[in-house]
Amino acid sequence: MKKIPVCEPNLGSLERKYLIETFDSGWISSISPHVKEFEDAFCRFIGSKHAISTTSGTTALHLAVAALDIGEGDEVIIPTFTMVATCNAILYQRAKPVLVDADPETWCMDVEQLKEKITPKTKAIIPVHIYGHACDMKPIMDLAEDHDLYVIEDCAEAIGTEYKRQQVGTIGTCGTFSFYANKTITCGEGGIMITDGTYLAGKARILMNHGFTPGTHFLHHYIGFNFRMTALQAAIGLAQLERVYDFIEIKRRNAALYSSLLKDIHGITLPVEKEWCKNSYWMYGILVNEEEFGMNRDELQKYLEERGIETRIFFRCMHNQPIYKRMGLFKDETYPVAERLERDGLYLPSSTKLTPDEIKYICECIKEAVF
Numbered sequence: 001m002k003k004i005p006v007c008e009p010n011l012g013s014l015e016r017k018y019l020i021e022t023f024d025s026g027w028i029s030s031i032s033p034h035v036k037e038f039e040d041a042f043c044r045f046i047g048s049k050h051a052i053s054t055t056s057g058t059t060a061l062h063l064a065v066a067a068l069d070i071g072e073g074d075e076v077i078i079p080t081f082t083m084v085a086t087c088n089a090i091l092y093q094r095a096k097p098v099l100v101d102a103d104p105e106t107w108c109m110d111v112e113q114l115k116e117k118i119t120p121k122t123k124a125i126i127p128v129h130i131y132g133h134a135c136d137m138k139p140i141m142d143l144a145e146d147h148d149l150y151v152i153e154d155c156a157e158a159i160g161t162e163y164k165r166q167q168v169g170t171i172g173t174c175g176t177f178s179f180y181a182n183k184t185i186t187c188g189e190g191g192i193m194i195t196d197g198t199y200l201a202g203k204a205r206i207l208m209n210h211g212f213t214p215g216t217h218f219l220h221h222y223i224g225f226n227f228r229m230t231a232l233q234a235a236i237g238l239a240q241l242e243r244v245y246d247f248i249e250i251k252r253r254n255a256a257l258y259s260s261l262l263k264d265i266h267g268i269t270l271p272v273e274k275e276w277c278k279n280s281y282w283m284y285g286i287l288v289n290e291e292e293f294g295m296n297r298d299e300l301q302k303y304l305e306e307r308g309i310e311t312r313i314f315f316r317c318m319h320n321q322p323i324y325k326r327m328g329l330f331k332d333e334t335y336p337v338a339e340r341l342e343r344d345g346l347y348l349p350s351s352t353k354l355t356p357d358e359i360k361y362i363c364e365c366i367k368e369a370v371f
């Protein structure tokens with residue numbers, strides 16, 4: 001039996017064509033026109049003024065933190081329920097991550113708790129649009145305005161997600177995206193930072209290229225990085241961008257089919273789509289309530305694995321990471337909602353290549369699991 005992967009990239013003849021054209025041109029580094037073309041195309045897709053491509057979603061986040069001059073003595077508020085790169089980007093710049101719990105419905109940061117975590121040292125908030133659902137951005141932006149804070153939207157999982165009909169990433173001070181192989185569009189590896197701020201974009205562009213000063217050679221006013229994307233990545237990205245609307249539609253259609261087939265199963269919580277959000281369903285995640293469902297998350301994962309269905313457990317909370325504990329961070333902090341997500345969450349196969357028959361099979365297996 002063919003295994004159903006949790007996620008696989010959707011690459012076709014267009015990606016191959018652009019990749020070979022770029023290869024044949026000989027311009028494979030970051031100074032190729034293809035990189036600028038990709039950035040311009042991404043700006044048009046997302047509706048932002050500037051885009052700075054990078055080597056990954058992580059370096060895009062790191063670049064945003066650095067370009068906003070966030071460093072030692074500054075605090076940055078993030079959800080504890082996120083991928084580790086969000087937290088590391090703050091630590092790379094020697095700033096201090098401060099955590100908030102998750103919202104039980106959207107699994108994104110709890111905005112009520114956010115208020116309580118703001119101190120005079122707070123410099124920024126990084127809302128993470130988890131698994132394709134948007135954070136409730138209005139109250140976050142209001143708080144940011146009241147307290148003069150930057151907002152960096154971590155949109156790695158939310159390409160095409162909309163908040164009140166606006167693309168996520170364009171609401172905060174800046175936004176960052178990832179093009180890792182399992183993300184909604186991919187370059188193999190890659191990332192991008194977007195902003196409407198001309199000064200911020202200019203500074204980010206300098207920092208991502210060794211801190212070279214435009215117009216002069218080998219003169220440095222900053223400790224820069226090399227976060228440059230190659231033209232080979234940009235070529236694949238350009239092809240993926242031409243297909244991005246299809247990918248989002250397929251992900252939404254797959255999610256609708258999953259939800260219709262799973263909705264009556266006792267003890268399974270489905271992902272939501274709040275009325276103010278267009279969920280791009282990067283990953284279709286469910287929560288397994290052991291008492292009500294009759295099997296716990298790990299048992300269900302094993303049961304599905306034995307039937308050729310690959311799944312993935314949810315993130316492990318930042319406050320429970322051994323490395324951060326060793327650093328003395330997040331001592332004695334608890335976040336009950338995020339801990340429940342960590343314990344009960346499982347995401348199901350979510351590729352754009354998934355077929356309706358495969359989804360039906362997966363849902364049948366889940367239904368049968370407890371009989």
Ligand SMILES: *Cc1c(COP(=O)(O)O)cnc(C)c1O
Nearest residue numbers: 056057058083085156157178180
């Ligand atoms: C994938 C991801 C990242 C990191 O992206 P990479 O391209 O793997 O570096 C950052 N934040 C979140 C929320 C992610 O899901």
